[in-house]
Structure formats: C-alpha cells, structure tokens
Amino acid sequence: MLLLIEGRIASLEEAFFCTKEQLEAETIDVALEETLLEVFPSDHRIRTDKRELSYDRLVLAAGSSQDSTVLPQPEEALLTYKEYEAAKHFLQQLPQAESITIVGAGQAGMEAANTLTAIGKKSV
Numbered sequence: 375m376l377l378l379i380e381g382r383i384a385s386l387e388e389a390f391f392c393t394k395e396q397l398e399a400e401t402i403d404v405a406l407e408e409t410l411l412e413v414f415p416s417d418h419r420i421r422t423d424k425r426e427l428s429y430d431r432l433v434l435a436a437g438s439s440q441d442s443t444v445l446p447q448p449e450e451a452l453l454t455y456k457e458y459e460a461a462k463h464f465l466q467q468l469p470q471a472e473s474i475t476i477v478g479a480g481q482a483g484m485e486a487a488n489t490l491t492a493i494g495k496k497s498v
C-alpha cells in the first residue's frame with residue numbers, strides 16, 4: 375500500500391506477489407475463502423468450514439494477527455493495511471485524515487511514518 379501512496383506502483387493489485395492462476399499453473403491447488411477448523415494428526419486429516427481433506431505432510435502457515443484488549447475493535451478511526459481489503463479501506467479513509475497516530479515504531483511503523491509525512495500528513 376505504501377508503494378501505491380508513493381506512486382511507485384499504479385494499483386493495489388500490483389502489490390500481490392502472485393495470482394491464484396500463477397499458483398495453479400505450478401499444479402498447486404488454491405483454496406480461498408476457506409477456514410481451517412480442526413486438525414486430526416493421528417488420521418492425517420483436516421476439517422475446514424467447507425470440507426475434509428487428507429494429507430501426507432501438513433504445513434501450518436496461519437501467520438499472526440493482533441487481538442488487542444487495549445485497542446478498541448471495531449473502531450472506524452483505527453486502520454491497518456496488512457491485508458488487501460484493509461488496505462483498500464485505509465486508502466479510502468486517508469484523504470480525510472490530517473494527522474495520523476502510528477502505534478508501533480518498528481520497521482513497518484517507521485516506513486509508514488516516512489511515507490505519510492512525505493504526502494503532507496502529520497504523523498505522531
């Protein structure tokens with residue numbers, strides 16, 4: 375999303391690493407809009423909200439997300455941009471914001487502060 379704000383890419387879609395079609399061309403089955411609910415290791419099976427699947431080897435790569443008890447959620451003024459839908463929402467809200475408070479001054483926070491100040495926003 376920051377690349378888009380900086381004008382280094384023309385659309386948010388250009389920020390994707392690869393498409394579903396590219397993965398399928400590599401003979402990878404891609405299941406989107408499907409949630410893993412349960413793993414049965416002794417049977418080598420998993421259950422999703424749509425079906426059951428068996429496996430020889432299972433790699434769990436479910437990532438991480440913030441489940442904060444400090445930050446109110448949902449909160450209209452609280453924005454994230456790790457995921458596509460969140461980034462689209464962020465971009466819609468951005469023109470109305472004069473000042474932006476960034477929570478977290480790690481690499482992602484510092485990068486965001488740099489980009490947002492470059493387009494004239496007051497970052498705190």
Ligand SMILES: Cc1cc2nc3c(=O)[nH]c(=O)nc-3n(C[C@H](O)[C@H](O)[C@H](O)COP(=O)(O)OP(=O)(O)OC[C@H]3O[C@@H](n4cnc5c(N)ncnc54)[C@H](O)[C@@H]3O)c2cc1C
Binds near residue numbers: 409437438455456482
């Ligand atoms: C704002 C921001 C900027 C960043 N910028 C950079 C950068 O410039 N360069 C860089 O290298 N890294 C960057 N990172 C870090 C990078 O995004 C992460 O390190 C990376 O996404 C981790 O990949 P992952 O596959 O482990 O997890 P994720 O990308 O979090 O993927 C996990 C996936 O699993 C899915 N999932 C979770 N639970 C289930 C379930 N039960 N069933 C089905 N699916 C499930 C999630 O929906 C998600 O799609 C950034 C992160 C943030 C937040």
